[in-house]
Amino acid sequence: MSEVPYSNKRPQFGNRFLTEEDNVFEHNAWDDVEWDEVQEKEAQNKVDKNSEVKLETDVIEKYEKEADKFWDAFSIFIRTDFSRIGIDFSTKAIDILKTTKEYDENRCKAFVLDATQNNWDVPFEENSIDIIVLIFVLSAINPEKLQHIVKQIYSYLRPGGLVLFRDYGRYDLAQLRFKSGRCLGENFYVRGDGTRVYFFTQDEVKSLFEKEGFEEVENRADRRLQVNRGRLLKMYRVWIQAKYKKPQ
Ligand SMILES: C[S@@+](CC[C@H](N)C(=O)[O-])C[C@H]1O[C@@H](n2cnc3c(N)ncnc32)[C@H](O)[C@@H]1O
Secondary structure (H helix, E strand, O other): OOOOOOOOOOOOOOOOOOOOOOOHHHOOEEOOOOOOHHHHHHHHHHHHHHOOOEOOHHHHHHHHHOHHHHHHHHHOOOOOOOOOOOEEOOHHHHHHHHHOOOOOOOOOOOEEOOOOOOOOOOOOOOOOEEEEEEEOOHHHOOHHHHHHHHHHHHHHEEEEEEEEEEEEEOOOHHHHOOOOOOEEEOOEEEOOOOOEEEOEOHHHHHHHHHOOOOEEEEEEEEEEEEEEOOOOEEEEEEEEEEEEEOOO
16 A cells, blocks of 8 residues: 555644744644744755656656546545545545445535536536635646636635635655655656645745635645654644635
């Protein structure tokens, strides 16, 4: 089984803040850690290094064309408590969701959709959806196609409707850990199991949504320091969390 490429688990999250007096190895995790210029530079150096070699165009195209197959394979390992997916382009992910006992067609509809398609064939009207939740979804998609997806999202949300976004941030541990030879494009990589991942900055997220007319409600970098106390390792996680509203 391949490594689960992301985690929504929030270990002891909340409000443990690291101060100069604290021993960093005293706890498993610290919230809202500050990054200084040196750390930022070191992270950029690692990214430069693991992005030096780009994959061949035909390999990049294969991952683009067959993306659903790779997510299908990944979805076999998805936990079945995965109750928030309504739309996915992995047939397997949708099948798994539909077999959970909580799945109730009267309250929720799950269906397969490739969100990069020009026209969405969906069982609801434009201007009708209250909330769209994008949790670790946009990072799985070719960044060149994201603007179109955000445009579609805008058209299906009702005026006043919200998008809730949480995804990988630039220089997250997962990005710095990539070895050379996995890079598809700037800040875009392919994992060993064939699934792809993009790492966002706050500004990119802002621009994606504001370009389509959304109003920003929140856009923050959630920076957590996770500590392996046994091996005295420090692991910096970065996620972007944002909320955008379609004007009334
Ligand atoms: C990292 S998983 C996140 C799943 C879920 N949101 C969660 O938080 O557990 C990314 C999901 O995006 C889906 N995905 C990737 N490309 C897509 C596309 N073009 N259209 C729709 N869904 C896509 C994958 O099938 C996969 O289920």
